[in-house]
Amino acid sequence: MFPGIVIPTRDAWGRVVALSYRLDVPLEKAKYLWWSSDPSKTFPDGGLKYPEGTCSGTPEHYSNLPLLESASDVLITEGALKGQIIADLAGGPVISIAGVSTFGHDFASFLRERFPRLRSAVVAYDRDILSKKEVAQALERLTRQLEGEMFRVRVRTWPAPSKGYDDYLLATRRGQEVAA
């Protein structure tokens, strides 16, 4: 067991459906792990690791769900912990997808069906959307899919050097605390 913190992932009905695990020290570039007992995993000798297990998948995390039920706008970001911090700092409903491209092909249609009052989405990926082509392409896929379901989509940016939106909000709060 590696030291770290466990982050529960809540689905669109508020149920905890998965647990991710943020490592204090990254393990071969991996900062997050999922608690999963994928029944297809095997030992080197071919034996099943978790014959009775289940795969965690990479579900989206919904923060401030009661607000989301009646909201017309939602913020979409990457990572459950980041999404929860943003939800706590900014107060609005936030949907966190596990990775920039780990949303299903029916993500937007699910949102349209589950939250019919939603009209627009603001995507707040990290600032590397302009430096990493893969991230930019994932963002493009997400916005196209949302637009396909008639959502108005905007991409949120914020001043450097904060990499993530949560970093910027935290920096703003700290700066104003210091100024006060």
Place this chain on the structure above:
Amino acid sequence: MAAIVTDITSAHYRRRGAADFPASEQARDIADDFADGVEVMHHFCNLAGYPESARTFVFALASAAHGGEKVVVYDAELAEKMDCSERTVQRHRKAYKAAAKQSGVELIEFAEYKFDQKEGKNPPTTYRVLCGAQIGLAVIQARDSKHWHKSDRAKQCAALQWAASMVFKDIPRGDSMPRPEPRPRLATSEIHTCMKVADTKLRRMKKLAGKLPERTRAELLSDTGAESLRKKWEALRAEMDALFEAADSQTVEDGAVDERPDILSGHATVAVSAPAGASGRVAVEEEVRTPTSPEDAAAWNRTFSGLRAPPVRAVTVEVRPPPEPVPFQPPEEFLVEPLRGGGP
């Protein structure tokens, strides 16, 4: 506490962000988009039942009008783009109008204006591609669907066809304004024209017959064809007499015409335009414009409401203050008696 952030519309972000990737990558993406867009456009035309000529017109304007934006062009400019004559452009447009009217689906909306007397020519026509948004939606839906295949183009085309049929019904209804029909000519003027044409043709026939050798001319005139032509003329003459309300279909020889020119010259003033109405004009006005239903208007607004918003806007996000620190209350079982007396 307020954090200032900037929200950018996805379209503006795409335009801005595209500059950050290599040109070769961009070119490949554009080629992919082009291929898929053209494929969807073909399916739209198929679903609307447009013939080849109308389709050519739609494709030429789709490139000129750039998505949903309006474009104002003369036929000459379109002809140059299509590398054809203006007459061909007009023929294509006519075919498009007919096809759109028949199917009730307009992929291109157009507005033609009245003839400009001052300029002495027709003003340019305004066009707008109505299916621009639906082309994009169809391509996105196809690419995101389970039918999409990474490399098999046939399967990709099938997915595009499926997506095109899904969004086809969402194409907003057009509100085209065809050029008002010119005032119909007076029936008397038309008759004068017909008479001129008949006279010209007769002169030409006479001239050609004069050039023929004697024998050929005799054969031609004795031919059964010439005989039937003569009979047709006679029948036509009877009809003309009836048209001019002559008392009887009397034969008028050249000499008689010379002596009594009023026999023919007076006929033009007969009220031949009476059947066309008191004004003598033929009513051909036709209402083409169709009212837009509230549902269509709502669908239109829903689709394009995002486009009317400013591409970039500053947003102020209120950041919540940190929560008040709550004093830690350890459970009772964790409470221990303080040591007394300095220990054992």
